[in-house]
Amino acid sequence: xxxxxxxxxxxxxxxxxxxxxxxxxxxxxxxxxxxxxxxxxxxxxxxxxxxxxxxxxxxxxxxxxxxxxxxxxxxxxxxxxxxxxxxxxxxxxxxxxxxxxxxxxxxxxxxxxxxxxxxxxxxxxxxxxxxxxxxxxxxxxxxxxxxxxxxxxxxxxxxxxxxxxxxxxxxxxxxxxxxxxxxxxxxxxxxxxxxxxxxxxxxxxxxxxxxxxxxxxxxxxxxxxxxxxxxxxxxxxxxxxxxxxxxxxxxxxxxxxxxxxxxxxxxxxxxxxxxxxxxxxxxxxxxxxxxxxxxxxxxxxxxxxxxxxxxxxxxxxxxxxxxxxxxxxxxxxxxxxxxxxxxxx
Amino acid sequence: xxxxxxxxxxxxxxxxxxxxxxxxxxxxxxxxxxxxxxxxxxxxxxxxxxxxxxxxxxxxxxxxxxxxxxxxxxxxxxxxxxxxxxxxxxxxxxxxxxxxxxxxxxxxxxxxxxxxxxxxxxxxxxxxxxxxxxxxxxxxxxxxxxxxxxxxxxxxxxxxxxxxxxxxxxxxxxxxxxxxxxxxxxxxxxxxxxxxxxxxxxxxxxxxxxxxxxxxxxxxxxxxxxxxxxxxxxxxxxxxxxxxxxxxxxxxxxxxxxxxxxxxxxxxxxxxxxxxxxxxxxxxxxxxxxxxxxxxxxxxxxxxxxxxxxxxxxxxxxxxxxxxxxxxxxxxxxxxxxxxxxxxxxxxxxxxxxxxxxxxxxxxxxxxxxxxxxxxxxxxxxxxxxxxxxxxxxxxxxxxxxxxxxxxxxxxxxxxxxxxxxxxxxxxxxxxxxxxxxxxxxxxxxxxxxxxxxxxxxxxxxxxxxxxxxxxxxxxxxxxxxxxxxxxxxxxxxxxxxxxxxxxxxxxxxxxxxxxxxxxxxxxxxxxxxxxxxxxxxxxxxxxxxxxxxxxxxxxxxxxxxxxxxxxxxxxxxxxxxxxxxxxxxxxxxxxxxxxxxx
Numbered sequence: 001x002x003x004x005x006x007x008x009x010x011x012x013x014x015x016x017x018x019x020x021x022x023x024x025x026x027x028x029x030x031x032x033x034x035x036x037x038x039x040x041x042x043x044x045x046x047x048x049x050x051x052x053x054x055x056x057x058x059x060x061x062x063x064x065x066x067x068x069x070x071x072x073x074x075x076x077x078x079x080x081x082x083x084x085x086x087x088x089x090x091x092x093x094x095x096x097x098x099x100x101x102x103x104x105x106x107x108x109x110x111x112x113x114x115x116x117x118x119x120x121x122x123x124x125x126x127x128x129x130x131x132x133x134x135x136x137x138x139x140x141x142x143x144x145x146x147x148x149x150x151x152x153x154x155x156x157x158x159x160x161x162x163x164x165x166x167x168x169x170x171x172x173x174x175x176x177x178x179x180x181x182x183x184x185x186x187x188x189x190x191x192x193x194x195x196x197x198x199x200x201x202x203x204x205x206x207x208x209x210x211x212x213x214x215x216x217x218x219x220x221x222x223x224x225x226x227x228x229x230x231x232x233x234x235x236x237x238x239x240x241x242x243x244x245x246x247x248x249x250x251x252x253x254x255x256x257x258x259x260x261x262x263x264x265x266x267x268x269x270x271x272x273x274x275x276x277x278x279x280x281x282x283x284x285x286x287x288x289x290x291x292x293x294x295x296x297x298x299x300x301x302x303x304x305x306x307x308x309x310x311x312x313x314x315x316x317x318x319x320x321x322x323x324x325x326x327x328x329x330x331x332x333x334x335x336x337x338x339x340x341x342x343x344x345x
Numbered sequence: 346x347x348x349x350x351x352x353x354x355x356x357x358x359x360x361x362x363x364x365x366x367x368x369x370x371x372x373x374x375x376x377x378x379x380x381x382x383x384x385x386x387x388x389x390x391x392x393x394x395x396x397x398x399x400x401x402x403x404x405x406x407x408x409x410x411x412x413x414x415x416x417x418x419x420x421x422x423x424x425x426x427x428x429x430x431x432x433x434x435x436x437x438x439x440x441x442x443x444x445x446x447x448x449x450x451x452x453x454x455x456x457x458x459x460x461x462x463x464x465x466x467x468x469x470x471x472x473x474x475x476x477x478x479x480x481x482x483x484x485x486x487x488x489x490x491x492x493x494x495x496x497x498x499x500x501x502x503x504x505x506x507x508x509x510x511x512x513x514x515x516x517x518x519x520x521x522x523x524x525x526x527x528x529x530x531x532x533x534x535x536x537x538x539x540x541x542x543x544x545x546x547x548x549x550x551x552x553x554x555x556x557x558x559x560x561x562x563x564x565x566x567x568x569x570x571x572x573x574x575x576x577x578x579x580x581x582x583x584x585x586x587x588x589x590x591x592x593x594x595x596x597x598x599x600x601x602x603x604x605x606x607x608x609x610x611x612x613x614x615x616x617x618x619x620x621x622x623x624x625x626x627x628x629x630x631x632x633x634x635x636x637x638x639x640x641x642x643x644x645x646x647x648x649x650x651x652x653x654x655x656x657x658x659x660x661x662x663x664x665x666x667x668x669x670x671x672x673x674x675x676x677x678x679x680x681x682x683x684x685x686x687x688x689x690x691x692x693x694x695x696x697x698x699x700x701x702x703x704x705x706x707x708x709x710x711x712x713x714x715x716x717x718x719x720x721x722x723x724x725x726x727x728x729x730x731x732x733x734x735x736x737x738x739x740x741x742x743x744x745x746x747x748x749x750x751x752x753x754x755x756x757x758x759x760x761x762x763x764x765x766x767x768x769x770x771x772x773x774x775x776x777x778x779x780x781x782x783x784x785x786x787x788x789x790x791x792x793x794x795x796x797x798x799x800x801x802x803x804x805x806x807x808x809x810x811x812x813x814x815x816x817x818x819x820x821x822x823x824x825x826x827x828x829x830x831x832x833x834x835x836x837x838x839x840x841x842x843x844x845x846x847x848x849x850x851x852x853x854x855x856x857x858x859x860x861x862x863x864x865x866x867x868x869x870x871x872x873x874x875x876x877x878x879x880x881x882x883x884x885x886x887x888x889x890x891x892x893x894x895x896x897x898x899x900x901x902x903x904x905x906x907x908x909x910x911x912x913x914x915x916x917x918x919x920x921x922x923x924x925x926x927x928x929x930x931x932x933x934x935x936x937x938x939x940x941x942x943x944x
Contacts, residue, residue, distance in 0.1 A: 007455060009493040060699075137459035141466075159455050162497060173741050174764035177757050181779035181816025185767055193767040196798075204450035207413050207434075211443050212453075212464040212511070215435035 003162050004064035005131040012133070013251040014056040014305040019139040021252040024259035025304060026052070026126045032266045032298065033122035038277040038286055039111070041269075042118040044295035049125040051302030058132035065121075065128030072124070073117025080113030081105050086280045112279040133305075152214075156205060160198070167197050258304040261297070269294040356426040358519040358551035359383040359406050359441075363420035366401060366410055366575075375401040377575040379420070383553055385518060388545045390562050391555040392579075392586070392597050393572035395801065395837045399555040400446075402572070403521040406553065407443040408434035425518040438464060442512025442520040446527055446835060448504040451511075457499070458492040461510045468515070482514045485544065500727045502533035509537075513544070519551045520544075526561060527834050530726040530863045531898045538562045557837050560599040560866070560902045563587075564616030571597065587613035596838045600866055600902040600915050607919030620906040686752045688825035688857030689715040689738055693747035696733050707733045709881040710747065715857045717753070717825055720848060722868035722889065723861040724899055725878035731861035732760065734878070735828045753825020756817070756856075760830045762809030766797035771808060775815050783815040784808075787847065803840030806832055807847065819854075827851050829860045833867050845871045869893050869901045869913040889913065 009015060014022055029052075032045045053062035082100060087108025094103040136158045140151040171194060175185040209215075269275065274294045276286025364379040376398050383389050391399045404410040411418045412433045422429040425440040445451050454460040458479060465475040483489040486506050491499065499507065505525055512520055522541070526534035542565040545552050556562050563569065569586035571579035571594070579589045590597040591606050591613065598606065601620045602613040610627070614620035691713040697704040708730045715721055723731045736742045738749040739757040758765070768774050772793035775783050784790045787807040792800060797808060810829070817824055829848075833841055841864075848858045848871050862868055868875060868889065875892035877885035877899060885892050890911035894904035903918040912921050 006495065006497070008495060008498070009456060135456060135459075137454050137456050141459070155455070156453060159453060159496075163449075166497075170759070170761065170764050171767070173736075174759060175767075176741070177739060177759070177813055178765065179756065179783070179813050179815035179817050181775065181777070181783055182812045183768065183774055183776050183780075189767040197763070201450065204445075205453055207409055208451040208453055209467075210409065210413055210434040211407060211438055211451075213435045213438040213467040215433055216438075216467065216469075 003165060004060045005128050006162055007132060007135055008058075009135065010057045010133075012056045012305060013249075013254065013307055014052065014129075014133045015135070016249045017251040017255050018249055019134050019142050021249070021255035021259075022130065022134045025255040025262075025301075026130050028259035028262040028266075029298070029301070030123050030126045032262060033119045033126075035266055035270065036275045036277075037115050037119075038275050038291060039115050039118060040285060040287065040291055040295055041274065041298070042115065042122060044298040046118060046122040046125060048298045048302030049122055049129060051299070052305050053125065053129035053132070055303065055305040055307075056129065056133045058129050061128040061132035062125060065125045069121030069124040073114065073121045076117035076120065077110055077113035080116065081109045084109040084112065088281050089283075108279045108281070108283055111283050115277070115279070152209075160201060160205070163201065164194065164198055168194055171197075254304055258301050262301050265294055265297050355385070357382045357423070358385045358387065358425060359553065360423045361402075361405070361421065364402075364405060364422055365419045366405060367417045368401075369415045371416070373575075375416075375575050376405065379572075379575070379577055381570060381577060381580070383519065383551050385551055386545065386549040388542060388552045388565060388567045389554070390559065390566040390569045390583070391553060391572065392559055392569055392590075393555075394594075394596065394839060395557075395803075395835070397572040398575035399572055400523050401575070403443065403523050403553065403555055405429065406519070406521055407441050408432060408437040409443075438517075439468070439515050440518050442509075442515065442517040444505070444508050444512050444520070444522045444525050446524040448501070448508035448528075451508055452496050452504065455495055455497075456492075457488070457494050457496060457507050460496060460507055461492075461514050464511060464515050478514050478516075482510045485513070485548075486510050486540065501528045502530070502537070502727055505529060505533075505537060506540075509540075513548075513550070516548070517550065519553065522552070522554045522556075524556055524835060525554070526556065526558060528831075528863075530729075531865060532726055534558070534561055534863070535898070538565050541565065557835070558864075558866075559597065560601065560616075563599060564618065583615040584612055587615065601906050603915035604903050604906065604918040604922075607915055608922040610922075614906075617902060617905045624906070685716065686825070687714045688717045688719070688753055689713065689749070689751050689755075689859065691734070691738070691747070691749045694734070694737065694744050694749050695746040696730070696737055696742055696744050698733065698742075707881055708737070708744075711878070711881070711883055713876060713883065713886070715826065715859060717855050717857050718852050719857045720852050720871055720873050721857070721859045722872035722875045723859055723878065724863070724865070724868060724875055724892075725884075727863075729878040730881045731878055732830050735830055735859065735861060738826070738828065751824070751826045754817070755826045755828060756810075756813040756824045757828045758806075758810050758813050758830065758832065760834075762805045762832075763797075765809040765812045766805065769796050771795050771797055771800075774808070774812055779816045783811040783818055786814070786818050786850075787811040788843070801840075802835050803843060806836075806840075806844070810847070823851075823854055823856050825857060827856045827858045829858070831861055831863070833862060833864050841867050841870070865893055865899060865901050875899075890917075 014025075017025075026049070029045050029049050033042055036042060036045075050062055050066070053059070053065075082097075082103055082105075085102070085104040085106065087106030089107035090104055091107055091110070092105040094105065097103045137155065140155045140158075143151040143154075168190075171190055175190060178185065269290055272290040273286065273288065274290035276284070276288065276291065278284040359381065360383070361379050361381045364376055365374055366376040367374045379398075379402060391402065393399050401410060404414065405418070405422050406424060406429060408424075408429050410416065411430070418430060424437055427437055427440055429437055452460055454463055461482060462475050462479045465478055470478070479492070480489070483492055486509060488503070488506050488510060491503060491507065496504065496507065505528070509520075509522075509525070520541075526537055529537060538561055541552055541554065544550050554562060554566075563583045563586075566583050569579065569581065569583050570577055571586065571589070573594070578593070579586060581589070587598065587602040591602065595603070601617060605611070605613050605620065605623075610623065612623075614623055691711055694708050694711045695706065696708040698707050699705075707728075711730070711734065713734075723734065725731050733742060734749065735757055736759075737744055738751050739755050741757075766774060770793075771784070771789065772780070774797065775781070781790065781793075784793060787810055789804060789808055789811065792804065792808075797805060800808060814824070814827070816822065832844060836844070845867075848860070852858050858871075860868070860871070872889040875885070875887065875889045876883060877892060885895075888911075890913050893899065893901050893913040894908075894910055897905065901913045903915055904913045907918050907921065909918075909921055912918050
């Protein structure tokens with residue numbers, strides 16, 4: 001079974017963008033989450049990440065990340081409420097607990113935990129969108145000139161981790177199908193078998209890499225000179241430039257711009273007091289114009305992966321009209337000779 | 346020998362001279378004094394039983410032996426003028442491509458485009474030429490639409506093509522394939538073989554193909570090399586090979602050749618077309634063979650005539666074939682007592698699996714009843730829903746609608762028997778007297794101290810079956826349904842014989858046996874009934890003889906040659922051609938006919 005966070009190629013702007021642009025865009029949302037404590041801003045950053053994921057078609061990944069993120073946020077809220085007894089608004093006194101001592105639940109501790117939990121949830125959603133929408137092969141190809149072997153290792157990890165997960169699921173299924181007279185399968189033998197299987201796979205992968213030429217010294221790709229690249233693209237050597245060769249994307253600018261605007265707004269917002277948020281001793285959430293403006297901008301930034309509909313001329317009313325004399329005449333230049341009259345049959 | 350021979354002074358695509366090899370810590374050599382030349386542009390099929398050294402020879406030709414596996418090697422191997430023993434697999438990669446049996450194990454990238462381009466990237470090719478090569482090989486293999494797909498979303502056939510594309514992208518002089526069709530349905534398998542032939546003809550790539558299902562690839566080959574115990578025992582043209590196999594190793598005969606052997610017709614045919622042409626010419630020169638029109642006549646209520654065929658063994662007459670077919674060996678369906686619970690009851694079953702974008706309907710309203718004692722082959726192309734049906738019956742998947750029940754219990758052996766083997770000693774998998782009984786039942790009592798990973802593929806299959814059946818192999822404890830999912834992958838005929846015998850035993854003991862398989866010849870050997878699934882629905886359900894003779898892809902080679910209803914095995918076909926009574930060959934094992942006893 002596939003991981004919900006696995007990359008799935010889709011024809012969307014975020015998928016088409018270069019890894020750098022996608023990282024800049026989604027990374028900016030994560031930076032905001034770590035820069036700010038105001039729950040409103042965090043909610044807006046989270047909404048932006050969710051919106052971006054949904055518009056990019058990563059519904060499954062977003063849903064899974066939200067489930068995990070909310071669960072984690074709730075855990076943080078509960079733990080914070082149990083271990084922190086600061087705050088004026090006491091909601092409950094739970095008496096003495098082992099290790100924790102006197103436990104007092106305050107609204108302030110709950111909100112403080114919520115702020116931390118939201119931060120984690122935003123980061124998780126943003127990472128889920130990245131994982132589901134950014135081709136790991138392109139990321140690693142971009143990294144290869146810097147650290148070729150490490151990048152290849154990372155490629156193999158990104159390929160083999162889901163395979164190991166699938167192996168584990170199959171082994172669990174098989175364990176449930178054993179007859180009553182067969183030895184019980186505990187977790188230890190299963191784990192050992194999974195490890196042995198992974199090692200076997202590693203051997204297979206190593207053999208494949210050998211066959212692909214990994215051991216060659218000249219293996220590291222040389223970055224061609226820019227002018228020679230251009231010559232190749234222009235076809236002077238008979239080479240075309242199919243999509244695999246495209247280094248950038250026409251959507252890159254959009255995502256770099258969105259990321260830069262979000263970061264700039266976050267910095268300006270900090271200076272302008274958009275992060276007004278006090279928990280102790282009493283809760284005070286800033287809702288000033290700077291905060292609201294930043295929230296609005298963040299939500300708008302979530303629209304960046306939206307696919308624009310191509311501009312089209314109004315279609316003819318019917319297929320028959322597509323080739324009608326009127327339609328043909330409309331396509332002819334103003335200086336063109338008039339069309340002869342066609343007698344109606 | 347084929348017409349393609351290495352010209353004097355020309356560099357052969359592959360040349361081996363006095364090649365011997367032993368794996369590390371292995372007492373017996375895997376290759377013994379192998380001498381072989383493959384000419385540029387030649388298509389060679391490598392035949393032989395499991396363990397005969399085919400895979401090792403392929404691995405020596407691509408440099409994995411000895412560079413990756415170690416061991417001791419002697420003699421010479423050259424690939425396109427490169428010394429394969431001196432050069433490593435990396436240096437040979439430009440001259441030779443290798444495709445293993447399981448493509449899953451040789452995919453290292455996450456997307457198809459990246460996977461195909463990886464060899465060029467590692468070689469240091471500039472991006473533009475890389476892109477062009479990827480595009481061209483994708484076009485040649487008809488997979489340009491897959492380039493942006495994630496590799497873990499591909500079907501077995503698609504993955505096999507991607508692996509082939511990655512092997513071909515460097516434009517090698519020689520491509521080596523180790524049983525590439527073993528996981529493919531008949532349609533995809535045939536497509537792959539003819540794709541190889543087209544590449545061989547158009548690109549001039551020499552092909553060395555190791556394969557068990559020779560009926561699938563012999564017609565495409567220029568030459569056949571057969572191995573036994575690590576040595577080459579035959580090297581010649583496909584037609585000569587069939588003659589040799591008849592005398593020396595009948596296990597390697599194709600079903601059509603076996604049919605001609607039994608009917609006493611010479612020469613033995615290389616493929617369906619040659620067989621039909623031969624029968625047509627016999628008909629033209631004499632009174633004729635059972636004509637295709639017989640089918641219509643049968644359908645109208647019985648054969649209109651009994652045509653006579655002159656053969657070396659004398660004239661033969663086609664005979665009526667009521668019910669399952671002429672010379673039927675497979676036991677006829679057992680009629681369950683009225684009111685007996687079915688072994689498998691499937692009603693309006695719909696199952697969804699999560700795909701890339703949205704849940705995908707894998708089964709759509711399937712109805713099926715299998716009774717105790719029945720032997721059923723569940724067939725269909727890759728992705729038709731065979732495994733899903735069995736897993737749902739075993740409770741591993743939940744249906745969205747309908748139900749699948751096995752009231753008497755189910756023992757399911759999934760596709761990978763290794764998943765059932767988690768310990769390092771066979772005896773530890775099956776402890777105590779119950780375990781011993783299970784091992785005895787599958788004939789593995791001698792292997793109690795062995796490591797499961799050291800067993801052969803067929804033995805692992807049997808051991809996994811013993812694990813699923815342990816403690817419920819006898820009497821009341823026997824599950825009502827024993828289900829096997831693709832159990833014959835990579836098995837030669839000898840191992841398939843063992844499996845057929847085991848299925849017979851289980852069915853005789855009262856269990857229904859359902860086997861999901863792509864192997865039509867195997868299905869004809871054990872099944873009394875075939876259920877054909879297509880895109881999640883049942884498209885045919887009936888006697889094996891009827892289903893396996895009523896189509897093209899899901900039909901045995903004999904059925905395609907004779908085109909007679911109910912005639913699916915060589916024995917049945919020979920009986921039909923000989924005009925002998927239906928039971929003539931019934932006392933002989935279909936998969937162990939005369940001449941194969943020695944296996």
